[in-house]
Amino acid sequence: MLGAMTDARFEAPNPRDTLDPAALRHPDSFKWTLYPEDVIPLWIADMDYPVAPPIVAALQDRLAHGLGYAQLLGDPALKAALSAKLAGQGLTGLPPEGITFLPGVVPGIYAAVHALTSPGELVVTMTPVYHPFHLAITDQGRRVSGVALRDTEGGYEINWAALDAASRGARLLLLCHPHNPTGRVWTADELRRLRDLVLARDLFVMSDELHADLRLSAEPFEAFAADPRVQSRTLTLTGPCKAYNTAGLGIGAMISHNAALVGRVRAAAGGLMGHESALSVTMWRAALQEGGPWLQDTLAYLRGNRDLLLEYVREHWPWARLHTPQATYLAWLDLRAHPRAGDMQAFLLDEARVAVHDGPVFAHEAHKAQYQGFIRLNFATSRELLQEALARMNRAFGEAGM
Ligand SMILES: Cc1ncc(COP(=O)(O)O)c(C=O)c1O
Incomplete structure (x- = not known):
């Protein structure tokens, strides 16, 4: 018990927990600049986490050599x-x-x-x-x-x-x-x-x-x-x-x-x-x-986010379908039971201020219609931002009758 307390006191905060949207909104970031500032971007497949320190060190060293x-x-x-x-x-x-x-x-x-x-x-x-x-x-x-x-x-x-x-x-x-x-x-x-x-x-x-x-x-x-x-x-x-x-x-x-x-x-x-x-x-x-330990920490964090998302959907949106992603930091959500399924991506952008990928993107012309009402949500952000995005979506779904 004493050991656990001592460890916790000296544990550094997880850098994945302390993301600053203002810093993420760097002008080079497509993910963070495509939509207005008040939108939480959970679309393109970038993680919001800083790059592994050994990679940064290797790049700095490389730059010193032409x-x-x-x-x-x-x-x-x-x-x-x-x-x-x-x-x-x-x-x-x-x-x-x-x-x-x-x-x-x-x-x-x-x-x-x-x-x-x-x-x-x-x-x-x-x-x-x-x-x-x-x-x-x-x-x-x-x-x-x-x-x-x-x-x-x-x-x-x-x-x-x-x-x-x-x-x-x-x-x-x-x-x-x-x-x-x-x-x-x-x-x-x-x-x-x-x-x-x-x-x-x-x-x-x-x-x-x-x-x-x-x-x-x-x-x-x-x-x-x-x-x-x-x-x-x-x-x-x-x-x-x-x-x-x-x-x-x-x-x-x-x-x-x-x-x-x-x-x-x-x-x-x-x-x-x-x-x-x-x-x-x-x-x-x-x-x-040298990136193995960073990757293991990232996977542990992603697992936590995935489980949070699954739990949230189960509890708040019983009308939605989501199967446990076994890999990736992407969730494929079937929201076709919602009254706004016909324009789900635009609805979430306008009413929840959350940007996701629209389902029809993931099919060719002849199959697009069958994925209307699905979204792909990128959960590789901080737990705080993920929770905020889910709360916003929940409010918007509720106001639109679900
Ligand atoms: C399955 C798959 N292949 C390829 C890519 C993109 O790879 P690259 O950026 O190296 O072209 C992605 C990006 O999300 C992907 O999900």
Whole structure:
């Protein structure tokens, strides 16, 4: 007891608890400046937390050494740290040319669609999904074969029959694992069935695993390409920007056991993408080498926010549906039972002064209407700001008849 009291006295305040909206509203912050000052921004996927101290120190040190080209053939220390991390997720035995760096993950999504499909061909997605998946398809003249996830009592599930039907005649599956915006982490059994399906339908796979380090439970993460049966047909994309809150310093990686597949994408789109920046390399290397404790603290805090949100929704909005996000700091809320479901995003902005992402954003044209009344809410802020946002939403819902 005495020990606990003594510890508490000397414990530093959690920097995630003491966020100052005035400081967050820096003119460079898209999240904090898109809407007027009185709006709490819970939209774009940045966390409001300060960057890990070892990353800041590494960047300061890097700045003292000029800003010439970094290792254009792939920074060896970054590659080694990334390979070790990927091996822990089942991606062992990668060939040296099987990892290539990108200026961000989205360029990798576009490049995969560009290199592995031809105009007019079908690309499969599971909706709702992070919107650049659909943009990468439609912007490049390919066609979306979108399959809606099923909302069950246990959470969002894959509609296997529909996915199989949608895969007929398609070239490529764009998988989001963990899945933005539902927060699903696909289980070993689901991954096995997905692998069976892509083998049966002869699909390439782009597995975007950017949120893998943001799992809110202790279970280990299994990469889609952990199974040798699908390694020759799979490109895995990852990066540091979600877990380490560094989206302003774009960098990502494209990974495959099939170095020729990576080579094919690089040949088709490498020149268009350009190279990763020197500071982004420094940042990712520091994150992988020294950012672990910061990430663990952040995950503990996010878990607290997620649980607070679940409890709040259960208690105050029994008419809403929210399944526990297993990963990410994003919550996918079904508010279709509310009288203002038809303009939910605008309603919350105007009446609650809270900015969220609108559900239809996460689907392609033909499926948008089915997500009207859903929102994606980013809960990676301080507990105080989250509570204030929920109280504002609660008042607005109440005044509008719920
Ligand atoms: C699944 C997914 N992929 C890619 C990105 C963006 O990656 P980048 O900023 O590196 O292009 C995001 C951002 O939220 C994401 O959720």
